[in-house]
Amino acid sequence: MDYTNQKHPQNYSQMEDLKTLDLEESVSETIMRDLRMIAYKLKYVLIPKEQEDNGKELRNWDLWGPLIFCLTLAMTLSFKADSTTSSSKSDVFAIIFVLIWVGAFVVTLNAQLLGGKVSFFQSVCLLGYCVFPINIEAIIIAFVGSYLPFVVKLIPVIICFAWSAYSSVGFMASLVPPHKKKLAVYPVFLFYLFLSWFSLIV
Amino acid sequence: MQNFGSNNDLDEKGHVMTDQPKIKVKFEPKPKPSTCPICTVEYYQQFFDIEQRDVYMRIRCSLLSWKPEFYQCVGKNPDLWGPLWISTTIIFILFAGGNLSRFLLEEDKRHFKYEYNYMYVAVLIVYAMAFIIPIILGVIMKYILKSELGVFEIVCMYGYSLSVYMFVLVLCIIPYNEAQWFFLMCGLANSTIFLLVNLWDFMKKNKQTTLIAVPIISFNLALILCFKFYFFRLIYAVDD
Numbered sequence A: 001m002d003y004t005n006q007k008h009p010q011n012y013s014q015m016e017d018l019k020t021l022d023l024e025e026s027v028s029e030t031i032m033r034d035l036r037m038i039a040y041k042l043k044y045v046l047i048p049k050e051q052e053d054n055g056k057e058l059r060n061w062d063l064w065g066p067l068i069f070c071l072t073l074a075m076t077l078s079f080k081a082d083s084t085t086s087s088s089k090s091d092v093f094a095i096i097f098v099l100i101w102v103g104a105f106v107v108t109l110n111a112q113l114l115g116g117k118v119s120f121f122q123s124v125c126l127l128g129y130c131v132f133p134i135n136i137e138a139i140i141i142a143f144v145g146s147y148l149p150f151v152v153k154l155i156p157v158i159i160c161f162a163w164s165a166y167s168s169v170g171f172m173a174s175l176v177p178p179h180k181k182k183l184a185v186y187p188v189f190l191f192y193l194f195l196s197w198f199s200l201i202v
Numbered sequence B: 001m002q003n004f005g006s007n008n009d010l011d012e013k014g015h016v017m018t019d020q021p022k023i024k025v026k027f028e029p030k031p032k033p034s035t036c037p038i039c040t041v042e043y044y045q046q047f048f049d050i051e052q053r054d055v056y057m058r059i060r061c062s063l064l065s066w067k068p069e070f071y072q073c074v075g076k077n078p079d080l081w082g083p084l085w086i087s088t089t090i091i092f093i094l095f096a097g098g099n100l101s102r103f104l105l106e107e108d109k110r111h112f113k114y115e116y117n118y119m120y121v122a123v124l125i126v127y128a129m130a131f132i133i134p135i136i137l138g139v140i141m142k143y144i145l146k147s148e149l150g151v152f153e154i155v156c157m158y159g160y161s162l163s164v165y166m167f168v169l170v171l172c173i174i175p176y177n178e179a180q181w182f183f184l185m186c187g188l189a190n191s192t193i194f195l196l197v198n199l200w201d202f203m204k205k206n207k208q209t210t211l212i213a214v215p216i217i218s219f220n221l222a223l224i225l226c227f228k229f230y231f232f233r234l235i236y237a238v239d240d
Helices: A012-022 A027-046 A064-080 A086-113 A120-129 A132-147 A150-175 A178-201 B041-048 B052-063 B070-074 B081-105 B117-144 B151-161 B163-171 B177-206 B209-231
Strands: none
Touching (some): A027 A064, A027 A120, A027 A132, A027 A150, A064 A086, A064 A120, A064 A132, A064 A178, A086 A120, A086 A178, A086 B041, A086 B081, A132 A150, B052 B070, B052 B081, B052 B163, B070 B151, B081 B117, B081 B151, B081 B163, B081 B209, B117 B209, B151 B163, B151 B177, B163 B177, B177 B209
């Protein structure tokens, strides 16, 4: 389904026009429009062949998508966490939430310090959207994980971790000079490894 | 051919010239003099001016700790990338590996309780060791003992001295007491020798050997005792 034919803004001037219509439309319409934008961006970020313009679409960054995925992941994992210790669930929620936002902040700061010229929020937006595959595998493991042996659980974890890392690495590596690529990419890898590890062990 | 303007002359490339000359507007915001230069991002960019090959060489220098080559490796370019990401990797290994080590020893694997406190304690201990202690030591050395070494050089050195623990702590996942002690002792020796060997010149020149060597050795020792007795403690099931 091609969302570009609908009321999806192609550039900032169209977004400005749409803003004047916001107050006149119903709440459900506003929510659906935001959800369609999130879905469009998600498709753009996660399916590499959609990116023909080297990440220019990310200039229309938003933090709703990352927030939704972060909350979903934190809630899935804390729901699944051991309930015999009362603080476990809140520990898991707090760790995941802080990890995602502070992690995205530090990884972006690292890229900027290495000389990358990128808008801070663009990068945080991308890293947040790439958390989506880890969300999927957390949900899969939450529902069927207890019936599967450890080795079988490892397969979706590895696939989704590789998918997340691969989607964001292309963008991050393009920000910095070539001889610093690995220095910008390693923190991204570590960030998704941390999150995947959590979804595996909880 | 489209008529862009009244002037139909062609320029050297054969394009039609328009009336108005192209005006290039160069907007360069003047850098504001900051009241706190050390608080800006630009100040720290100088510490990230390294390549992946440099990081590899510095880690290699630190692993071959008995050779006092760290200053040749670093030159005038101490970096903060190494200390930051080496310590973050160690935090991950402590959190994942510490729990994994307990899991391997656990008989009742279905009811294994993950200890999330490992995360908080690991963050506290490792970042204190990698940043707070070398900053204090660096400040003492630079401002009280008048060394030529800057604070960030000491931070860089401490950060790379922790690189051996990345490998040692992975090996410590093996849930055998003797093996864990052996690996931790190797890590302690490597890390301490690296720091002492590279600070030896300064220590001899200022005759302040004890004042510097004792805190270095004691903090490193405290670190591995924390690793062993908190993260990798082996609690065997006691038969009644």
